[in-house]
Amino acid sequence: MTEAEIIEKLQNGSEQAFKELVDKYQKLVVNTCFGMLHDKDDAEDVAQDVFIEVFRSVQSFRADSKISTWLYRIAVNRSLNFIRDNKKRKWFQSLDDTVKSKNAIFEKFTSGDSDDADFNLENNQRANVLHEAINSLPENQKVAFSLNKYEDLSYKEISEVMDLSVSSIESLIHRAKKNLQKKLYTCYKKKCI
Amino acid sequence: MKCKTIHKNLIFFLEGDLPEKEEKQIEAHISSCNECSAFAQDLKKTLGIIEKEKTTETNPFFYTRLKARLESQAEPAKVPFWKPVLVNIIQPVFFSILLIAGIYTGFKIATPVQVNTASVHYTSEEIFPYLNEMQSEPIEGFLME
Numbered sequence: 001m002t003e004a005e006i007i008e009k010l011q012n013g014s015e016q017a018f019k020e021l022v023d024k025y026q027k028l029v030v031n032t033c034f035g036m037l038h039d040k041d042d043a044e045d046v047a048q049d050v051f052i053e054v055f056r057s058v059q060s061f062r063a064d065s066k067i068s069t070w071l072y073r074i075a076v077n078r079s080l081n082f083i084r085d086n087k088k089r090k091w092f093q094s095l096d097d098t099v100k101s102k103n104a105i106f107e108k109f110t111s112g113d114s115d116d117a118d119f120n121l122e123n124n125q126r127a128n129v130l131h132e133a134i135n136s137l138p139e140n141q142k143v144a145f146s147l148n149k150y151e152d153l154s155y156k157e158i159s160e161v162m163d164l165s166v167s168s169i170e171s172l173i174h175r176a177k178k179n180l181q182k183k184l185y186t187c188y189k190k191k192c193i
Numbered sequence: 194m195k196c197k198t199i200h201k202n203l204i205f206f207l208e209g210d211l212p213e214k215e216e217k218q219i220e221a222h223i224s225s226c227n228e229c230s231a232f233a234q235d236l237k238k239t240l241g242i243i244e245k246e247k248t249t250e251t252n253p254f255f256y257t258r259l260k261a262r263l264e265s266q267a268e269p270a271k272v273p274f275w276k277p278v279l280v281n282i283i284q285p286v287f288f289s290i291l292l293i294a295g296i297y298t299g300f301k302i303a304t305p306v307q308v309n310t311a312s313v314h315y316t317s318e319e320i321f322p323y324l325n326e327m328q329s330e331p332i333e334g335f336l337m338e
Contacts, residue, residue, distance in 0.1 A: 019256060022255070022256050022259060023251075023256070026251050026252075026255055027251055030251075030252075030255075034246065044252060044255065047255075048255075048258065048259045048262055052259070052262065052263055052266070055263065123242065123245070126238060126239045126242050129239060130240070130242050130243070150246070150247060177204045177205065177208070177210075178201075178204070180204065181200070181203060181204040181236070184235075184236055184239055185232065188232055188235050188236070
């Protein structure tokens with residue numbers, strides 16, 4: 001089924017078309033949400049909200065942009081709203097991270113394969129540091145960087161999703177990388193991994 | 194090239210965003226500087242996490258869960274006809290009355306009782322033994338007993 005056919009059938013209320021749309025774009029939406037939220041369960045929840053919004057607002061979809069661009073836009077907006085609505089999560093997240101790292105240490109001592117446990121622990125710590133650095137970026141930089149890195153979108157595709165010029169996206173990603181490097185260098189100096 | 198310059202451009206070097214000339218200069222510096230080489234390795238490992246995190250598999254229950262959510266949201270819960278009246282009118286009125294009654298009772302309790310003492314006169318002798326019991330029954334007396 002082509003994109004136009006899917007949209008047409010969706011507008012006629014076809015469940016089969018909706019299933020096809022979900023099967024085709026599930027990975028794209030979940031990955032985009034994950035790039036912003038850094039939590040698999042939250043990313044899946046928000047991805048479901050995205051598809052529900054798509055199902056409800058498909059009548060107003062105009063075929064002048066691609067389905068994927070439309071999905072990216074909804075996914076980004078939903079994820080940003082989720083972050084804004086869950087600022088309190090930060091506190092719980094830090095608590096959760098502490099528990100996770102403690103669990104990792106516990107697993108390290110209880111499992112026989114300590115090399116493997118060391119590797120996992122280091123990776124977890126690296127992931128936490130990276131997520132913290134990405135989360136501290138300004139919203140626009142975070143969106144552009146996440147779409148570029150997690151979804152491998154080109155600057156042109158990101159410019160369509162974010163409704164900005166290609167040069168603005170270039171500048172956003174350049175600044176995002178600089179900020180990330182600064183934060184990761186500080187962490188490296190403090191030996192937080 | 195100084196280490197400070199390297200640190201500023203290392204991420205662009207790792208991402209392959211630099212012009213060839215600059216790339217070679219950084220490469221040469223890293224091969225001779227342990228500090229920059231260690232940071233480059235660390236940065237590469239940290240950025241490599243992104244590749245590992247990308248979802249490659251799909252959740253097989255995603256569509257089932259999504260459909261269940263859609264169906265549950267499609268059927269609006271039946272609200273009894275009296276519930277909006279209870280929630281929007283009766284409850285606020287009840288709690289307002291309770292609040293006003295509480296404040297009124299509070300004021301009533303706090304008002305000092307007006308006792309007409311004008312006609313009663315006590316002399317200091319009459320009051321003294323009552324107020325100063327300890328003098329008539331000193332504690333030393335009890336202790337001695």
